[in-house]
Amino acid sequence: MAHPNPLCALRDFGQSIWYDYIRKDFVESGALQALIAEDRLGGLTSNPSIFDKAITGSDLYDAAIAQAVRAHPAITPTALFYELAVADVQGAAEAFLPVYQATDGADGYVSLEVSPTLAHDTQGTIDEAVALWQRVDRPNLMIKVPATVAGIPAIEQLIAQGINVNVTLLFSVARYQAVLEAYLRGLEARSRQGLPIARIASVASFFVSRVDSAVDEALDASTDSAAAQALRGKIAIANAKCAYAHFLATYHSARHAALNQAGARPQRLLWASTGTKNPAYSDVLYVETLIGEHTVNTVPPATYAAFKDHGQPAATLGEGLDAAAQALAQLTAVGIALEPITTRLEEEGVQAFADAFAHLLAGLQAKRERLAA
Template sequence: MGKLNDLEAQGQAVWLDFVDRKFLAAGGLQKLVDEDGLTGVTSNPSIFEKAMGHGDAYDESLKAYDQAHPDAPTMDRYEHLAVEDIKHAADTLRPIYDRLDAKDGYVSLEVSPYLADDTDATIAEAQKLWTMVDKPNVMIKIPGTLAGAPAIAATIAAGINVNVTLLFALEAYKRVADAYVMGLEERVRQGQPIDRIASVASFFVSRIDAMIDKAIDERVKDGDAEADALKAVRGKVAIANAKMAYQWYLDFLKTDRWQALAAKGAQPQRLLWASTGTKDPSYPDTLYIDTLIGRDTVNTMPPKTMDAFRDHGTAAPTLTQDIDAARHVLAEAERLDLQLDGVTETLVGEGVTAFAKAFDDLLGAIAAKQPTAA
């Protein structure tokens, strides 16, 4: 038993933010399950671009697919490859899903980032991917945009597990938590079971500090009169923001609305901490793991961050500690006009754009391997 296993004792699930065919084929995921207590996997367009767009690991499968479907569009070819990986990961995690009675053991597959502002197309894509994978322990990732919220409600109502991605702001999180509940309530109205529907709300962390710290550094460099106060909140805003989201989650679980669903077996929509690799080399490389450990949460870690925590992380119930200090940090951020609301709104747009760019690169790389390509 190692440090990553200690997180389970604190009630936090360890997920891997990485998918790669060679890694799966070599038993890398199974090793993490066996040795570190890993219980889930997340993917996104950037991860698949790195996996599929470089090297030859997918060439054999792609060649076989192209022989059977010579005129298939590039998107179909990508989906074929992605679904193969997701199915493999789902099969590896299935014993966890069965043992925990559908409370964990999930792998996530994202809808096309091109659809982030199209509710109906997102709903259709979620249904399509769910049907293609055909595994009960898959989550379909839907961005927590304004258009994404009603898509989340409809997808949950259809009995499809959802990983809500690209959440940065507390208000956006509240909106998608409401969407999850609306989906469950619709299933109840339809007389459908809700006890095996799962969802996580992926709350991004390090990118907030990266943007706010940059603004702080510029103001300090320019001789801002509030330099000391600015430096005092550097590297603390994202963690404070996440802690307030968890406090809201704990309060929401006590409401009559949630309790009515819980009585019917509903699972809480767990907060998942994403973007947990540090961007600033002056910060501890386990900063966004050590400080956000709490019950019924998930931390999805890139391999490098997972290795770091395994080596020197500290497992303690930190998510519910120093709440008054977290409130103070956010109050100071507002007083100092660090524009957290504007930052989080910008980051959603940048996240969608970054995933779309990765998707462009990914589809381009797959198209270049098409037999008819020049």
């Protein structure tokens, strides 16, 4: 029998739904616990943009800011931000602890990102990730690390150290392959040291809707109009399905089987950027088309509400994997190369988070000065 709540039904297909949002009142009011109870919510993701809107766009944090400044008059805006963010993340992690325990550590995670200023600094990323991991001190924390060239060795090292990692800002299948390889190498390195790998969790956050926005723009400019128009709104899903095909091939390999024997978990693909940006497309397009085993979908509040209202859960992710590869080949045939687009999207994603972080720190400084006055 189909579950009356479409969000709850996703579990039947092996997918966990996470919430791409955090704010002090959401965590403290019981609203988060209500979603966990009603919708089988399995986790929560945050990023610098979400924190920027929460902290600079409300007065919810003013009392905590004033208290922190009184206790540490010389506190920097960056240290002040982490004081606020760590408190929110700890509260959310505690709300998800029953999920984490009930699933034996398979789900119930909350993500906190390293500073976006470290996106091209491997050692700086490792150092900050370790510091945040120790400071938050919750087993169901994931540290977000961008999938930049500098991020790949950091991911491997952090997994080897037993730190849960949410790899973010993934746009291309090739970079995803490097991320999955880093995860496996990290587990193997840890295993060789005789250290346990059974409780380490990781997700690879593969961005979806932004790919369609960028590719559709290129398709609209294409001279091969009929063939190009037929691909509108299809490439992001095809790209994601090709990543999933690689996941399946790796998961069913002898190499993964050896790690499974030692208790390793698969690094789940997490669909990110799943709010529909084009109003001509269904508001649940990037949820309904990507439902399958060993995956997570982290959705913004509007998409979450839309899917709960009228989503149609079905095992869609494993369908049409060959057709997905053909769609990417057709894109090349109409003269559009996907790799430069995904490279640009990664650069823009890193910059957008860096800009949000800078705006957040400037806002915190302004609040601090106002509150001090």
